[in-house]
Amino acid sequence: MADVAEKTETVVYVYGIVPADVEIDSEARGVGDPPAKVTTVRSGDIAALVSEIDPDRPLGTPEDLATHARLLDGAASEVPVLPLRFGAVVSNVDAVSEELLEANREGFLEALQQLEGKAEYIVKGRYVEKAILNEILEENPALAELRESIKGKSEDATRNERIALGEKIGQAIAAKREADSRRMAEALASLDVQLSPRDVTEEQQAVHLACLAETERQDELESVVDELAAEWEGRVEIRLLGPLAAYDFVVTEQAGA
Amino acid sequence: MTTAVQPAGGGGQLDRPSSSSLADVIDTILDKGLVIDAYVRVSLVGIELLTIDARVVVASVDTYLRFAEAVNRLDIADSDEKQGLPELLDDMNEGGAKSKTKGALEAAGEKLRDAFGGDDEEEEEEKASSSRSRSRRGRG
Known part of the structure; x- marks a missing residue:
């Protein structure tokens, strides 16, 4: 009052x-x-x-x-x-x-x-810049060419080309992020867990996923994530956080439902 | 090459921090979790700022220029790492001098030497040929 x-x-x-x-x-x-x-x-x-x-x-x-x-x-x-x-x-x-x-x-x-019996785990993956850029250039000869055409020229004179190149790189990273996130989600789906994708919070983010899993089966979760981390070694750095409170899995219901 | 499946040697690559970093925490507790009606308004310090920082990445010209810059840097770092040209040249010279069986290598070496005006034990001949080409160029 x-x-x-x-x-x-x-x-x-x-x-x-x-x-x-x-x-x-x-x-x-x-x-x-x-x-x-x-x-x-x-x-x-x-x-x-x-x-x-x-x-x-x-x-x-x-x-x-x-x-x-x-x-x-x-x-x-x-x-x-x-x-x-x-x-x-x-x-x-x-x-x-x-x-x-x-x-x-x-x-x-x-x-x-x-x-x-459950807790949240967060999988965060970050691209290793050099590795991912090399990968993108190899897969996109046009981008490699664009880069060659800019090389050694003054930044001012090639500003537009640089922006165009950067934009395409950004798009390529976004596409990779989508594919790699899906890959991780599929790997985790083999376990009995709930997944909740998170917003992208870093430019070089590869994976950002929240996962609700049984704390007793944390080992299995770790080994699934670890397997992908090993496969992606040198390309994506992966961190696994948790057990955490289930921030991503609680929903506010209005009007005392 | 980069997407090649590497033997999953099991472990070691996964970073398993025992506690979340501040950035992790910000990603989490500022916009996730249950919301209740706060009956008391308490001022929050710095939250606005932190939240904006942690927000979804929005692509911008700055981002693009940074990517372009990264790609250009890559080029330099890359050729350093892969075995720079001078090194390559040495290898080829050596091969060519040591053994006539490495015909292809030798030929390649000569090409490179031509291009870079390199010098080795075939100095005389080399000099002659490069001066020839120089003079040719000069005259042409």
């Missing part, structure tokens, strides 16, 4: 939703400065991972971001977690329990059950 006043009061930062029987490491600290203890607010079978913060201090330092992710990912390797997007703040613990947990109990419970 109208408790806009009291400036010194803290507010509650919410990281995510977990089953109520989760135990929190007493050493765990949250976002904000100074970082407060991470606790749970329970309501029936479910709980919210929270910590107090000072409402007057802006959030979003690299540490805050890392802390948010670390807490959720740490929990996700052990228990099902519904991660909240960074920056969810509620006025006090009662509001967390009533307005967040109770109001959404059904949906949260169901989602937690679906995540039981």
Whole structure:
């Protein structure tokens, strides 16, 4: 209501939703400065991972971001977690329990059950610039010719040709990205996992995929990804992140569905 | 050549970091995850900036010029690596001098020497021929 006043009061930062029987490491600290203890607010079978913060201090330092992710990912390797997007703040613990947990109990419970035993893994692949450019030039003699025609000439005089060349290279990389992403997705599909393609966030990105898999079968996931990484050695550098909280597999349903 | 399937020697190529980098985190927690109505508005610092940074790559002229530049650099790095011309030339000279059986190589070597005005034990002849060609060129 109208408790806009009291400036010194803290507010509650919410990281995510977990089953109520989760135990929190007493050493765990949250976002904000100074970082407060991470606790749970329970309501029936479910709980919210929270910590107090000072409402007057802006959030979003690299540490805050890392802390948010670390807490959720740490929990996700052990228990099902519904991660909240960074920056969810509620006025006090009662509001967390009533307005967040109770109001959404059904949906949260169901989602937690679906995540039981599972975690998110992210596959990120990046083209090795030299290798991919060579590959493209070999496959496209016209581009190689264009490059030859530009060689040794002044940048100003060949600006248009350079732009044209670069644009075609960019298109070729995009086509490779599409093919290689499909290849990775097909390889992963041999496992019993859910996939969610992610947006391209780097020019030289080859693969960017989120994958929801059973943590018990992480070995299989690793070996499938590793096999492609070996095949693509020197061409694509592949990283596999996880287990992480299932950021890419939780959906916000409006109006307390 | 580049797409050739290499023996999957098993392991080693996959990078398996124990924690996400800041860039990974930004890709993830700023636009994924459940959204709740934030009952309290807390100002966020720097998020806008970070989000833009992490956004989908939009191709631009700058990008294109950078690609073109990368391709040109590639050329230089490539010929260095593959065995530069001078090296190639040496090999051929050696082959030609050592054994007459390497006829083709020798011929190739001579061609290269002609082109580059190289010198070796056949210096005399070489000089003569190159000066001949020079003078021919000069006169023509």
